[in-house]
Amino acid sequence: MKPTRTGWIVLIAAVTLLVPGIVADYPELVALGLSATALVAFAWARVLTRPRIRAQRSITPSRVPEGEPITCELEVWxxxxxxxxxxxxxxxxxxxxxxxxxxxxxxxxxLRYEYEIATQSRGVYVLPPPSIDRLDPARLVRRVQHIGPAERYFVHPRHQGLALFGAGGLRDIDGEATSAQRDGVAFYSLREYVPGDDRRLIHWPSTARMGQLMVRHNTMPDESGYLVVLDTLAGRYMEVSFEEAVRVAASFCVAAVRSGASLWLTTTDGQIPPDSHGTLGATEMDALDFLAGVGRGRHDVSWKQALAREDPVAGVVVVTGRLDADELAALTGTAVETRTTAVIQLHDDHAASISAPSANVISFVAPSSAEFVEQWNGRPQ
Incomplete structure (x- = not known):
């Protein structure tokens, strides 16, 4: 039990009245001070008995996007x-x-009571056990009774719809290929011959029928997985830009899983979602739960190790902060030729934008996740 704010005010007033009243032999002040003290004592006695109640709290849902409140339900008997x-x-x-x-x-x-608790930034939070407080009629003393266990909830990063890409070419937002990557082993279509094409690919029956040289356009067979790598090196980000990077990574993860592809998610310091060790990769919830709690750190980045993946993947996404020319060259130098790698830098220094020198690497620079999504979905297909 403890006094409320009003109770403390009454107690301070009682002392303020009693001390000068006793020192100055002023009975009226002493009487007022004793009355205030008696009022608090009476309030204390009223809440002395522990109420016979049973209660439980539940959080539904326990996972919400940034900015949305969690809803709690309290049942009291x-x-x-x-x-x-x-x-x-x-x-x-x-x-x-x-x-x-x-x-x-x-x-x-x-009694069944629903209430909302506001959330702010993404994260993994623990809500301590609530308390049901008994108050006296004058609200001078509070008896605190804690109920139930602490509960964990996740505030997921925001994500937006993204078109995908892969070994079979760029994909639209529904996951269908919109263009094909060349120089693979699977037949995609016939097209006109252009200087430099391998003459062994000339399709002579079609050439005779069309009256011009036609070649087989081969492509890479579609793979079923995507690798998303989030750079967590603190020195490459401001606080805001890292949050934007997490949102971009979340958008790619959700797009990959909802397209039916497998997803592998990792950070440059080797963290992975706890339930994604198998060959099927991470689920959407695994990825968003993991990204809710990821943070920046200080570590050496090995792009070769971060991008290594034994399972076949259709494409690789690297989400990072500001890279200088040497860092970008080191990153693009590790990209595998048979798959497309997207490098997204989140910062607002457009003068530092550097084009990736490799044909199988696409590069973007954007100050925010919203502007990146607009650039990405609006790019030529």
């Missing part, structure tokens, strides 16, 4: 044969109490 005193629910959010008035509960009554 009065196991006493008399009407309860007034109750107040207290939730401790970011070390700050949030209070909700519950009122009285009739004998053997039941």
């Amino acid at each position: 009065n196991e006493s044969g008399r009407t309860s005193p007034e109750f107040e629910l207290t939730e401790l959010v970011a070390d700050r109490p949030q209070r909700f008035h519950l009122g009285r509960l009739v004998a053997h009554g039941y």
Whole structure:
């Protein structure tokens, strides 16, 4: 039990009245001071008895996007044969109490109460056990009764719809190939001959029928997976740009899984979602839960190790901060020739934009995830 803010004010007033009243032999002040003290003592006695209640809290859903509140449901049973005193629910959010008035509960009554708790930035949070507080009629003393366990909830990074890409070429937002990559082993179509084409690919029956040289356009067979690599090196980001990078990574992860492809997600310091060790990769929830808790660090980045993947993948996405020319060259130099690698830099220094020198690497620079999505989905297919 402890005094409320009003209770502390009354106690301070009581001392303020009693001390000068006793020192100055002023009976009126002493009487007022004793009255205030008696009022707090009476309030203390009123909440001395522990209420016979049972309660439980649940969070639904336990995963929400950035900016959306979580919804809590509280169920309270009065196991006493008399009407309860007034109750107040207290939730401790970011070390700050949030209070909700519950009122009285009739004998053997039941109360179901829903309330929302605001969320701010992405993260993995633990909501401490709530308390149901009994208050005296004057609200001078509070008796705190904690209920239930602590509960964890996830605030996921925002994600937006993205078109995919792969060994079979760029893909639209539904995952269908819109263009094919050349120089593979699977037949894609016939096209006109252009200087430099391998003459062994000339399709003579079609050439005779069309009256001009026609060649087989071979492509890479579509693979079923995507590798998303998030650079977590602190020195490449400002605080805001790292959050934007996480949102871009989340957008690619969701697009890959919803297209039916397998997803492998990793960071440059070797972190991976805990349930994605198998050959099927990570689920959408695995990826978003992981990205909710990922943070920046200080570590050496080995692009060769970060981009290594034994399983066949259709494409690789590297989301990073600002790279200088040498860092970008080191990254693009590790890209595998038989798959497309997208390098996305999140920063607002457009003067530092560097084009990737490799034909199988596409590069973007954007100050925010929203502007990147606009660039990406609006690029030529």
